Amino acid sequence: MAILRQTNYDRQVATWLILCAVVIFGMIILGGVTRLTDSGLSMVEWRPLMGIIPPLTEEAWLEVFEKYRQSPEYLQINRGMSLDAFKTIFMYEYLHRVLGRLIGVLFFFPMLYFGLRGRVRSGLMPKLWLLFLLGACQGLLGWYMVKSGLVDVPYVSQYRLAAHLGLAALIFAFMLWLIFELLAGRPAKGSTPHPLARWGLVMLGLVYLMILSGALVAGTNAGFAYSTWPLMGPSFIPPGLYSGDPAWLDAFEDITTIQFNHRIFAYLLFVLLHIFAIKLWRTGLGNRARVTAVLLLVVLWLQVIIGINTLLHHVPVILGAAHQGGAMLLLAVTLYAVFLLRRGTPGRS
Structure with missing residues (x-):
């Protein structure tokens, strides 16, 4: 009976992780779109908590646009850009950052729930905490990457970009491995x-x-x-x-x-x-x-x-x-x- 109950819990945890993995996959694609549309340097500030709310009024848009107009990208590449054009690139980067925060929420609170309810199999909880820590590092690394394009040269460092994508792929793969283990069950003896x-x-x-x-x-x-x-x-x-x-x-x-x-x-x-x-x-x-x-x-x-x-x-x-x-x-x-x-x-x- 206990084995059947744990098998059911494993499937619940696996389903949650599958949802997280799908969103991470979408996040990686959106990151590629952000890069391809040259949108990554449109947000010149990093506000982890308050940055969830986008500009809602014309006055707010003009304020963030004015900050962008002081950046190397605007001064060297996009000088004369209209507010409407700025809104387009801003929204790509904004959605990318908001999705990152959403992934954090989508992962953290269910992890606490499953952990407190005793539904996480033995030995898995430390791995989940490691995943959460890697996700937090990914957010910091993302801003570290963006900062490289806000000083003098309006291009992000290819080294920091490789590190950012590499960590995203590592998190994605680590999460998939845990899913495989949960759905496959314990390996056969011998x-x-x-x-x-x-x-x-x-x-x-x-x-x-x-x-x-x-x-x-x-x-x-x-x-x-x-x-x-x-x-x-x-x-x-x-x-x-x-x-x-x-x-x-x-x-x-x-x-x-x-x-x-x-x-x-x-x-x-x-x-x-x-x-x-x-x-x-x-x-x-x-x-x-x-x-x-x-x-x-x-x-x-x-x-x-x-x-x-x-x-x-x-x-x-x-x-x-x-x-x-x-x-x-x-x-x-x-x-x-x-x-x-x-x-x-x-x-x-």
């Missing part, structure tokens, strides 16, 4: 990880690094440099790669090198994930493993197609946002494959 699990972890790490590579592309606007594929301009290998001083710094700051690295990384990952999916299909772990292998290839191909079209169409907002969302889906499917391999329990299909 089960051991499948030998392919180690390769799965490598694939997961490479997908995560690919996401960080994409953040460097976004942070430097390297996606606009070459709108051709498979060539970059007239050749596959463009001139000027790693020509800086020091040369290694070009991997993080030279737009040609950054885009080239992102492409080569994508080709490598494309091949490796195909091999991994085939091996996953052949593991004998049941239908879940085979379905996951197929889903991995479907998401991978969609991500590649979206990425190529994003380049060819000069990074339109809808394709750029879809590409960022596709990266999160690829991370999620790869993570689930690793989960299945680490449980290593055949017949659970």
Whole structure:
């Protein structure tokens, strides 16, 4: 009876975490839209508590617009911008910040409820608190990123952007792992990880690094440099790669090198994930493993197609946002494959 009750509680907690994960996924996409519309520097103040209320009167709008007009972005890029145009970019950033606060509320209070009611399985509560702490750090990191574009140069640091997106992906993946554990139940006695699990972890790490590579592309606007594929301009290998001083710094700051690295990384990952999916299909772990292998290839191909079209169409907002969302889906499917391999329990299909 107690086992059945805990199983029911696990499903309740998992349902709540699924809702949180879906909202986080939307938050990541909205963050991409904010970046693609150059809206991230429209709010020059960080008011964690009072910032929930947007300007409601014309006088309030003029006040926040006047603060923006003192920023480097307005003075160097958007000088002469109308109030109506400012309202558009402001609302993207405002919604992004408000959604972040909503996620905090959506996570914190149900966590307290489930914890106080004794519905959280043993060992899970510290992980939930860690998730909450990571979420708080993400908010601070977001403002730290924005601040980099409010002084002198009106562009956020690509390093801080990569850290911000990287932490978001980490939180998303951590939450998904807890969901997988809650829904799958305790592993069978005597089960051991499948030998392919180690390769799965490598694939997961490479997908995560690919996401960080994409953040460097976004942070430097390297996606606009070459709108051709498979060539970059007239050749596959463009001139000027790693020509800086020091040369290694070009991997993080030279737009040609950054885009080239992102492409080569994508080709490598494309091949490796195909091999991994085939091996996953052949593991004998049941239908879940085979379905996951197929889903991995479907998401991978969609991500590649979206990425190529994003380049060819000069990074339109809808394709750029879809590409960022596709990266999160690829991370999620790869993570689930690793989960299945680490449980290593055949017949659970």
